[in-house]
Amino acid sequence: VPALTDVDNASDQPDAPEPRRALTDTDTSTDTPVLPMDPDQAAPAQTAALDLAAKKPAAEAVPWITVVIDDIGPHVRWSRRAVAMPGPLTMAVLPYAAQARTLEALALANGHEVIAHIPMEPLSAAADPGPGVLTRAANEAELLATLRQNLNGLAGYTGVNNHMGSCLTADADAMRVVMAELKRRSLFFLDSRTSARSQGAAMAAQVGVPHTARDVFLDRTRAAITAAWAKALAMAQRRGTAVVIGHPYPETLAVLTAWMASRDDDDPVLVPLSQMIARRAAAGTAISVAEPG
Numbered sequence: 336v337p338a339l340t341d342v343d344n345a346s347d348q349p350d351a352p353e354p355r356r357a358l359t360d361t362d363t364s365t366d367t368p369v370l371p372m373d374p375d376q377a378a379p380a381q382t383a384a385l386d387l388a389a390k391k392p393a394a395e396a397v398p399w400i401t402v403v404i405d406d407i408g409p410h411v412r413w414s415r416r417a418v419a420m421p422g423p424l425t426m427a428v429l430p431y432a433a434q435a436r437t438l439e440a441l442a443l444a445n446g447h448e449v450i451a452h453i454p455m456e457p458l459s460a461a462a463d464p465g466p467g468v469l470t471r472a473a474n475e476a477e478l479l480a481t482l483r484q485n486l487n488g489l490a491g492y493t494g495v496n497n498h499m500g501s502c503l504t505a506d507a508d509a510m511r512v513v514m515a516e517l518k519r520r521s522l523f524f525l526d527s528r529t530s531a532r533s534q535g536a537a538m539a540a541q542v543g544v545p546h547t548a549r550d551v552f553l554d555r556t557r558a559a560i561t562a563a564w565a566k567a568l569a570m571a572q573r574r575g576t577a578v579v580i581g582h583p584y585p586e587t588l589a590v591l592t593a594w595m596a597s598r599d600d601d602d603p604v605l606v607p608l609s610q611m612i613a614r615r616a617a618a619g620t621a622i623s624v625a626e627p628g
């Protein structure tokens with residue numbers, strides 16, 4: 336099972352945390368395997384996902400914050416805890432996980448948004464993004480076939496973000512191929528920014544795919560997660576919006592749960608990623624450049 340982290344090249348991005356420990360809990364699903372659909376057929380979005388994306392946004396006079404929980408799937412116990420949380424949160428599900436469809440359905444039933452967390456090639460040979468990884472060595476047909484296999488592994492998602500990918504996302508030609516397929520399926524893109532050299536947002540803009548980028552990572556120790564979350568809240572208050580990525584670690588879920596239980600009317604409003612992208616697009620701020628400190 337690959338390490339539960341999307342930060343495969345932390346030195347490229349000041350806000351990126353150090354790589355975290357590997358998952359040790361195996362995914363022993365007894366779900367009946369779902370056969371992939373025809374690679375030329377776009378994966379259908381479940382009604383719940385479409386309804387969530389179409390909901391009237393919260394008042395734009397107040398600050399918004401979006402929380403994306405990456406790596407949903409391989410560690411079943413922690414993933415189930417994440418999708419059971421109040422929200423709305425955005426769950427990034429790894430399509431290759433044996434319980435991907437089950438966790439996707441649970442997330443949607445609990446009012447969360449779901450995006451497909453697509454494995455992409457990292458710079459570090461020691462980092463393992465798992466099966467179905469998109470690589471720079473693949474030609475266009477191979478890259479597209481692998482991408483479609485991933486996208487067809489889920490059914491109720493509204494967008495995509497990269498799992499690892501510090502190598503692939505820096506390749507403009509490869510990301511252009513990815514974005515063309517996302518546009519064909521009417522999906523949005525979140526650049527996790529695992530590399531400062533990522534071409535994801537630029538290619539999304541060029542092709543016409545709704546998009547935004549991560550501002551803050553929540554990872555490492557409980558103290559570091561608490562500090563990063565405080566930074567994200569302050570950013571949302573100052574700028575009006577903030578996009579946060581975390582993982583289903585107990586420490587991360589504990590910090591988020593504590594905030595949800597104690598937040599008041601002056602705190603930023605939690606919104607799904609699709610609503611955040613729409614607000615940022617309307618304001619002309621699709622990419623919110625992360626600040627130091």
